[in-house]
Amino acid sequence: MPTRQPIRAGRREEKYTVPTGVAMRDVREQLFDAAERILLQDGPSALTSRAVTTEAGCAKGVLHRHFTDFDDFLAELVLDRIARIDHQAVALCASAGTGTVVGNLSGALTEVFGTVAVSIVSLVTFRDELRARLRRTRPTGVPLLAEATQMIAAYLGAEQEHGRVVAAADVTVLAPTLIGAGHLLFADRKSTPPESAAVSRVVSAVVAAALTP
Structure with a gap:
C-alpha cells in the first residue's frame, strides 16, 4: 500500500x-x-x-x-560614500608618475561626480538634521567635497615628488579649484553628463601653469 x-x-x-x-x-x-x-x-x-x-x-x-532613524541612515550613507573616496584616493596617489596628470585628474573627477556625489551634496544641504549630525565628526567643509579636495591635493603633491608638477605650485589652491570646476560640470543631473573631452579641457586650463614642461 x-x-x-x-x-x-x-x-x-x-x-x-x-x-x-x-x-x-x-x-x-x-x-x-x-x-x-x-x-x-x-x-x-x-x-x-x-x-x-x-x-x-x-x-x-x-x-x-x-538604523536609529532616517537621518541616522542618511548619515551612514554619506559616510559610506566618503569611505569610497578614501579608497579612490589611495589608487589615485598610486597612479602618480604614470599616464598623464591631466588624464589622471580627469578620471578622478569623473569618478567622483559621475556617480551620486552631486546628489549627496544636495541632500546634505537639503536636510538640516543630517548636516548637524555630520558636523559632529566633520566640523568643517562640505562632506564628500572636502574629502575629494584632500584626495586631489594629495595626488598633486605626489606628482610634485615625481617632478611632473612644479614645486612652486600651490596644491591647496589647485585642488579646491578643480573640485569646484568638476562640481559645476556635473551639477545638472537631468542633462547628459559632460563628455571626457570637456572634463579634460577644464582640468588642462586649471593645471596648465603647474605642469612641468
Missing part, C-alpha cells in the same frame, strides 16, 4: 521581505543603493524611508531595524 505523503500547507508569498540570514552589510548596501537611485532619479526631496524600502524591495521596518 503506497505511503501517503503529508499535505503541505501553502505558503503565502510576501512582497518586500528580506530573507532570514542575509548579512547586515548586504542589507545596508541594498538600502544605500536604493537611496542612490532615488537621489539620481528624483532628487533629495523624494528621499523618504518608505521610498527607500520600496525601491530596495524590503519590508518597511527593515530600515528602522538597522
Whole structure:
C-alpha cells in the first residue's frame, strides 16, 4: 500500500521581505543603493524611508531595524560614500608618475561626480538634521567635497615628488579649484553628463601653469 505523503500547507508569498540570514552589510548596501537611485532619479526631496524600502524591495521596518532613524541612515550613507573616496584616493596617489596628470585628474573627477556625489551634496544641504549630525565628526567643509579636495591635493603633491608638477605650485589652491570646476560640470543631473573631452579641457586650463614642461 503506497505511503501517503503529508499535505503541505501553502505558503503565502510576501512582497518586500528580506530573507532570514542575509548579512547586515548586504542589507545596508541594498538600502544605500536604493537611496542612490532615488537621489539620481528624483532628487533629495523624494528621499523618504518608505521610498527607500520600496525601491530596495524590503519590508518597511527593515530600515528602522538597522538604523536609529532616517537621518541616522542618511548619515551612514554619506559616510559610506566618503569611505569610497578614501579608497579612490589611495589608487589615485598610486597612479602618480604614470599616464598623464591631466588624464589622471580627469578620471578622478569623473569618478567622483559621475556617480551620486552631486546628489549627496544636495541632500546634505537639503536636510538640516543630517548636516548637524555630520558636523559632529566633520566640523568643517562640505562632506564628500572636502574629502575629494584632500584626495586631489594629495595626488598633486605626489606628482610634485615625481617632478611632473612644479614645486612652486600651490596644491591647496589647485585642488579646491578643480573640485569646484568638476562640481559645476556635473551639477545638472537631468542633462547628459559632460563628455571626457570637456572634463579634460577644464582640468588642462586649471593645471596648465603647474605642469612641468
